[in-house]
Amino acid sequence: EPEVTQTPSHQVTQMGQEVILRCVPISNHLYFYWYRQILGQKVEFLVSFYNNEISEKSEIFDDQFSVERPDGSNFTLKIRSTKLEDSAMYFCASSEPVAGGYEQYFGPGTRLTVT
Amino acid sequence: RKEVEQDPGPFNVPEGATVAFNCTYSNSASQSFFWYRQDCRKEPKLLMSVYSSGNEDGRFTAQLNRASQYISLLIRDSKLSDSATYLCVVNAGSNFGNEKLTFGTGTRLTIIP
Secondary structure (H helix, E strand, O other): OOOOOOOOOEEOOOOOOOEEEEOOOOOOOOOEEEEEEEEOEEEEEEEEOOOOOOEOOOOOOOOOOEEOOOOOOEEEEEEEEOOHHOOEEEEEEEEEEOOOEEEEEEOOOOEEEOO | OOOEEEEEEEEEEOOOEEEEEEEEEEEOOOEEEEEEEEOOOOEEEEEEOOOOOOEEEOOEEEEEEOOEEEEEEEEOOOOOHOOOOEEEEOOOOOOOOOEEEEOOEOOOOOEEE
């Protein structure tokens, strides 16, 4: 069964450093997403991406964040200058249309720890 | 009012019991509804989409009441492997096909042998 993959599984970085989180969505999916989950809190939407551009972004997704689809398979989230409060689990998801809506499938996540 | 509200639990129920979860959402324009399950420190996994007519998948039944903005999930004959956090999820996207999902905080379920 096809699945979303993410690398690395765990990233430790120092405050102020740039990080790039990588995702390979399911191959025939056209819509891509990033979510984050701070430990003990709910999953929060960051950004959606379609046709090589951002479709929608949340208030969390400020100028420190960017997304890119550098080739036909990868989808990346860059955080330019990490803050302590960026420590969270970051999930990538992808979706395709099915009857009645679009079902999103999540990758296993990257645990980002900012020290 | 929270966008998606769930009873956080925990629900501790014996194996074989039936358990029901409820959820309410605030955005009446929401179009798609889902139940996901999340195991500790893992990704959300899609359990089922929820349709207006209600739908069933094996031991799981989901219902949607648009008028009351209420979603439910029923698990029959619960098994130890059903222990997880159940997430009520609503599409809050502004464009068709652009599903910005809004998650509830989840309801923790533990099945007791």
